[in-house]
Amino acid sequence: MKLTVWTYEGPPHVGAMRIATAMDKLHYVLHAPQGDTYADLLFTMIERRNKRPPVTYTTFQARDLGSDTAELFRSSVVDAYDRFTPQAMIVGASCTAELIQDDPGGLARAIGLPIPVIPLELPSYQRKENWGASETFYQLVRALAGPNAPTPGSEKPPRDETRRPRCNLLGPAALGFRHRDDVVEITRLLADLGVDVHVTAPLGATPEDLTRLGEADFNVVLYPEIAGQAATWLKRTFKQPFTTVIPIGVGATREFVREVAELAGLDPKPQLASEASRLPWYSTSVDSTYLTGKRVFIFGDATHVVAAARVATEEFGFDVVGLGTYAREFARDVRSAAERLGVEALISDDYLEVEEKVAELRPELLLGTQMERHIAKRLGIPCALISAPVHVHDFPARYSPQMGFEGANVLFDTWVHPLMMGLEEHLLGMFREDFEFNDDAAPSHLGAGHTAPVAAAAATFTTPEDSQDAGQTPAAQKHEQKHEQKHEAEPQTSVALWTEEADRELKKIPFFVRGKARRNTEAFARDRALDRITLETLYDAKAHFGR
Amino acid sequence: MSLIASQPVQDVPALQQQGGCTDAPVLRERGQREVFCGLTGIIWLHRKIQDAFFLIVGSRTCAHLMQSAAGVMIFAEPRFATAVIEERDLAGMADVNDELDTVVARLLARRPDIRMLFLVGSCPSEVIKLDLSRAAQRLSKQYLPAVRVLNYSGSGIETTFTEGEDACLASLVPELPAESATAATSLLVVGALADVIEDQFARLFTQLGIDTVRYLPARRASELPPVGPQTRYLLAQPFLAETARRLEDRGATRLAAPFPLGIEGTTGWLKAAADEWNVAAETFEKVIAAPRKRAETALVRHRETLSGKRIFFFPDSQLELPLARFLARELGMELVEVGTPYLHRQHLAEELALLPAGTSLSEGQDVDRQLDRCRAARPDLVVAGLGLANPLEAEGIRTKWSIELVFTPIQGFDQAGDLAELFARPLNRRERLKV
Numbered sequence: 010m011k012l013t014v015w016t017y018e019g020p021p022h023v024g025a026m027r028i029a030t031a032m033d034k035l036h037y038v039l040h041a042p043q044g045d046t047y048a049d050l051l052f053t054m055i056e057r058r059n060k061r062p063p064v065t066y067t068t069f070q071a072r073d074l075g076s077d078t079a080e081l082f083r084s085s086v087v088d089a090y091d092r093f094t095p096q097a098m099i100v101g102a103s104c105t106a107e108l109i110q111d112d113p114g115g116l117a118r119a120i121g122l123p124i125p126v127i128p129l130e131l132p133s134y135q136r137k138e139n140w141g142a143s144e145t146f147y148q149l150v151r152a153l154a155g156p157n158a159p160t161p162g163s164e165k166p167p168r169d170e171t172r173r174p175r176c177n178l179l180g181p182a183a184l185g186f187r188h189r190d191d192v193v194e195i196t197r198l199l200a201d202l203g204v205d206v207h208v209t210a211p212l213g214a215t216p217e218d219l220t221r222l223g224e225a226d227f228n229v230v231l232y233p234e235i236a237g238q239a240a241t242w243l244k245r246t247f248k249q250p251f252t253t254v255i256p257i258g259v260g261a262t263r264e265f266v267r268e269v270a271e272l273a274g275l276d277p278k279p280q281l282a283s284e285a286s287r288l289p290w291y292s293t294s295v296d297s298t299y300l301t302g303k304r305v306f307i308f309g310d311a312t313h314v315v316a317a318a319r320v321a322t323e324e325f326g327f328d329v330v331g332l333g334t335y336a337r338e339f340a341r342d343v344r345s346a347a348e349r350l351g352v353e354a355l356i357s358d359d360y361l362e363v364e365e366k367v368a369e370l371r372p373e374l375l376l377g378t379q380m381e382r383h384i385a386k387r388l389g390i391p392c393a394l395i396s397a398p399v400h401v402h403d404f405p406a407r408y409s410p411q412m413g414f415e416g417a418n419v420l421f422d423t424w425v426h427p428l429m430m431g432l433e434e435h436l437l438g439m440f441r442e443d444f445e446f447n448d449d450a451a452p453s454h455l456g457a458g459h460t461a462p463v464a465a466a467a468a469t470f471t472t473p474e475d476s477q478d479a480g481q482t483p484a485a486q487k488h489e490q491k492h493e494q495k496h497e498a499e500p501q502t503s504v505a506l507w508t509e510e511a512d513r514e515l516k517k518i519p520f521f522v523r524g525k526a527r528r529n530t531e532a533f534a535r536d537r538a539l540d541r542i543t544l545e546t547l548y549d550a551k552a553h554f555g556r
Numbered sequence: 557m558s559l560i561a562s563q564p565v566q567d568v569p570a571l572q573q574q575g576g577c578t579d580a581p582v583l584r585e586r587g588q589r590e591v592f593c594g595l596t597g598i599i600w601l602h603r604k605i606q607d608a609f610f611l612i613v614g615s616r617t618c619a620h621l622m623q624s625a626a627g628v629m630i631f632a633e634p635r636f637a638t639a640v641i642e643e644r645d646l647a648g649m650a651d652v653n654d655e656l657d658t659v660v661a662r663l664l665a666r667r668p669d670i671r672m673l674f675l676v677g678s679c680p681s682e683v684i685k686l687d688l689s690r691a692a693q694r695l696s697k698q699y700l701p702a703v704r705v706l707n708y709s710g711s712g713i714e715t716t717f718t719e720g721e722d723a724c725l726a727s728l729v730p731e732l733p734a735e736s737a738t739a740a741t742s743l744l745v746v747g748a749l750a751d752v753i754e755d756q757f758a759r760l761f762t763q764l765g766i767d768t769v770r771y772l773p774a775r776r777a778s779e780l781p782p783v784g785p786q787t788r789y790l791l792a793q794p795f796l797a798e799t800a801r802r803l804e805d806r807g808a809t810r811l812a813a814p815f816p817l818g819i820e821g822t823t824g825w826l827k828a829a830a831d832e833w834n835v836a837a838e839t840f841e842k843v844i845a846a847p848r849k850r851a852e853t854a855l856v857r858h859r860e861t862l863s864g865k866r867i868f869f870f871p872d873s874q875l876e877l878p879l880a881r882f883l884a885r886e887l888g889m890e891l892v893e894v895g896t897p898y899l900h901r902q903h904l905a906e907e908l909a910l911l912p913a914g915t916s917l918s919e920g921q922d923v924d925r926q927l928d929r930c931r932a933a934r935p936d937l938v939v940a941g942l943g944l945a946n947p948l949e950a951e952g953i954r955t956k957w958s959i960e961l962v963f964t965p966i967q968g969f970d971q972a973g974d975l976a977e978l979f980a981r982p983l984n985r986r987e988r989l990k991v
Contacts, residue, residue, distance in 0.1 A: 010613075010639045010640065010641060010642060010645055010650070010652065010655035010656060010658075010659055011639070011640045011642060012637055012638075012639055012640075012659045012662060012663060013616075013619045013637060013638045013639075013640050014619075014634065014637045014638075015619075015623050016616060016619045016620055016623065018616075019616065019617070019620040019624075020615065020616045020617045020620060022617075023617075023620065042593070042679045042711070042712040042713045043589050043591060043593060043712040043713065043716065044591070044592055044593025044594075044595070044621070044679070044711075044712025044716075045593075045617060045712065046588070046589070046590050046591065046592075046943060047592055047593075047596075047621045047624060047625055047943070048620075048624075049590070049942075049943030049944075050624065050625070050941075050942035050943045051624055053942065053943055053944070053945065053946040053947060054942050054943075054945075054946065055624070057946060058946065058947075059946055059947060059949075059950030060947050060950065061943065061944070061947045065588060066588055067588070068587075068588050068589045068712075069713065070712075070713050070714070071682070071711075071713040071714050073713075074683070074713065085588070088924075092924060103617060104615040104616070104617050104679070104680055105615070105617075105679035105680050105683055105712075105713070108646075108680060108683045108684060109683060132643070133615060133616065133617070134615070134641060134642055134643040134645075134646055135642075135643045137616065
């Protein structure tokens with residue numbers, strides 16, 4: 010039994026729903042109690058889909074348990090077929106139905122529907138959402154593409170040279186982080202390179218489309234969490250190689266272009282020469298100097314975390330101070346990425362543990378999921394999202410891919426946006442006694458009459474370069490203040506006394522960084538067993554903690 | 557353009573027909589139910605009872621429901637959590653009770669402010685027959701007097717959405733102290749209300765001269781109201797069948813009344829108490845005159861928007877009948893279908909009598925068939941859950957999320973306007989949008 014407050018992933022049948030909802034003309038009959046229908050709102054509300062997920066729930070109740078839940082399942086399958094006339098059906102059980110062991114697969118098979126009916130075994134008490142999505146996609150691919158497989162051991166016929174090389178695009182699903190736009194971006198990139206997309210799946214594919222997967226020359230795996238298993242099977246069965254580079258960031262996209270060109274037997278040079286990302290120049294331009302060495306913590310699914318770590322270090326010039334994933338299945342990838350960066354990977358699906366780590370490392374930017382956004386808000390740290398799970402406002406109306414060259418532009422904007430601009434930081438440092446910018450003045454954009462936030466002492470950072478949280482809301486500051494108080498309640502045996510002069514100097518430090526300056530100076534004094542903090546101590550401490 | 561706008565305006569039948577729906581036929585449906593389970597009640601109950609913690613003993617699905625259902629992640633550290641049953645618990649590799657004890661010990665060590673702990677049963681815990689009542693007794697022994705441990709089931713196989721609150725309050729009833737048989741008659745208001753509404757009602761009861769008024773649930777676990785033969789209780793919510801039964805087992809008497817939604821419902825609800833306390837008619841009129849006047853003024857504007865519009869209710873919270881009564885009688889809406897997950901004829905007798913005769917009532921659900929009826933009827937407004945709202949909007953049918961009716965203070969005179977506005981807003985929005 011595990012105590013859980015918030016979860017990164019839902020149960021595995023929600024993963025199956027992400028596949029079914031992404032596809033067309035597929036129906037999912039889920040043996041589940043009343044209440045499990047809540048999962049519909051993930052798609053209709055969070056992703057703003059305009060159709061109900063293609064899922065029929067048996068919604069059994071206690072009184073059904075005493076009679077015949079198997080019959081209820083059977084009639085649900087029959088009714089769903091009659092009403093929705095899908096090309097194929099998947100059937101399975103949610104966590105509760107798994108316990109009553111009605112064997113949905115066997116029951117559905119016995120009906121003898123004239124369409125493929127694919128049973129899913131998704132162990133709810135061992136596995137989670139992404140695993141469920143991967144397993145569902147794999148079972149669908151196997152069942153639907155399998156009958157067209159060549160005889161094992163036969164040679165793969167050479168590609169017809171009169172047509173362009175073609176690939177399948179595997180992995181995009183419902184509720185994925187920017188999957189919709191990544192598909193558009195990568196399809197365009199492949200087209201420019203001279204490669205046609207044969208089938209994109211599961212997003213937008215029909216079961217019939219899946220039967221044609223074997224006709225492609227190779228596969229592009231966008232999200233290994235969802236499509237890795239299916240791609241491995243396709244490689245074995247159809248001798249289709251698949252891509253391993255995830256095209257997130259400029260460097261990885263270039264590598265991806267080369268990998269695809271190699272698989273397709275094409276020349277990558279024209280494509281690479283015409284590359285259109287603004288990231289390299291934006292990152293080079295002098296204004297970005299202030300990004301140098303920003304301390305960043307990265308958490309999410311493995312694919313996005315490993316990619317973000319590379320982009321953060323190579324394309325933004327950040328320091329990655331920590332990274333991790335909630336996806337244990339992919340822990341190895343994240344561990345080796347961490348090793349390359351000389352940090353320890355945090356493999357955990359307990360968001361409290363993640364919060365603790367973030368509080369300890371005090372990064373200047375958090376790249377994560379919606380959980381990390383909450384953590385960031387509480388700790389007053391700027392944050393940008395890089396991975397599912399995400400909320401409704403992370404399904405933007407505008408085109409906003411993460412992948413490809415346009416995706417790199419998006420990364421530049423969204424990661425830099427929460428930070429404060431370089432010159433702005435210096436001005437704050439220079440004019441820290443400005444009459445409009447001190448703890449007694451209200452934020453100027455609120456106009457006269459507003460009182461200043463009270464959280465003056467609640468700051469997080471030491472040096473003026475770190476002044477991002479100047480823009481945070483009073484509410485966030487209050488949260489933070491609470492947090493700070495909690496921290497300051499930790500045993501502090503001897504606090505050195507501030508001389509009047511040092512105290513006056515401390516007050517010249519902008520209010521939003523003053524708390525941290527005070528604490529650092531006191532820690533510095535404590536370590537050196539100083540009983541008084543003088544002006545000298547203050548600046549010695551600044552030099553000690555400054556970079 | 558909205559498809560609704562192109563519909564011919566239908567004749568609105570006269571509303572004040574005689575007889576109401578007391579003996580009206582009800583369409584009983586059994587099929588796929590697109591409703592939440594009782595666990596969802598924790599979302600408001602954990603804010604209401606300020607020193608209680610709700611520990612769901614369930615699966616990852618339960619935890620996922622709780623965080624998805626209502627955007628509750630705004631709470632940094634909510635007073636609920638899930639003890640997720642794992643493979644090793646099911647395979648017998650771990651003693652589930654030992655595991656539960658460990659989880660509870662960790663939890664209470666983390667939250668020393670907690671005075672009442674609810675162990676909340678779920679579908680999986682019910683199916684594996686995990687005896688949470690024994691666990692609660694065992695843990696109570698260990699943690700009393702600091703923490704009282706109770707249990708109830710919010711499982712989907714036993715409870716539909718608001719029935720979770722019923723199960724929770726019912727579990728409190730045996731814990732209530734006994735009211736002395738010689739005590740003066742007291743009033744107990746039963747059902748979670750927003751604090752602001754509770755305060756409004758408290759002022760009105762004081763003005764009516766009803767001195768001893770208590771609330772279940774109380775805001776703090778330590779303030780359990782006493783109950784006994786001198787207790788008269790008013791249901792503030794229509795979904796409290798089991799709680800009511802247990803209160804009557806303790807000797808309390810229910811005051812039959814409509815529910816305090818809208819002017820008519822609130823008046824009838826307060827009147828039931830006033831009559832029991834023999835409050836003079838002119839005193840009653842004097843006390844409610846000002847707030848009722850405010851409510852009347854507030855409704856005028858919304859009546860313009862809503863009058864003559866046709867509304868269809870999908871079953872959700874059991875609030876559907878009182879809401880329909882309010883919308884039909886005070887705002888002139890036409891009721892196409894009023895669906896409720898469960899119809900408690902006794903508790904809703906006053907509501908049924910007030911509903912326009914001929915209203916189409918349905919109980920339970922077969923969601924696909926109900927959607928067929930809804931599409932065929934093309935109502936102006938549909939009250940439906942979050943899973944159905946956007947798909948219906950995409951078909952050109954305006955909707956009101958039913959969950960908002962549970963999370964918003966809507967009872968009493970001073971909220972009548974707000975309640976009407978919840979229904980007027982989607983129509984108002986359609987008018988504004990030129991997209």
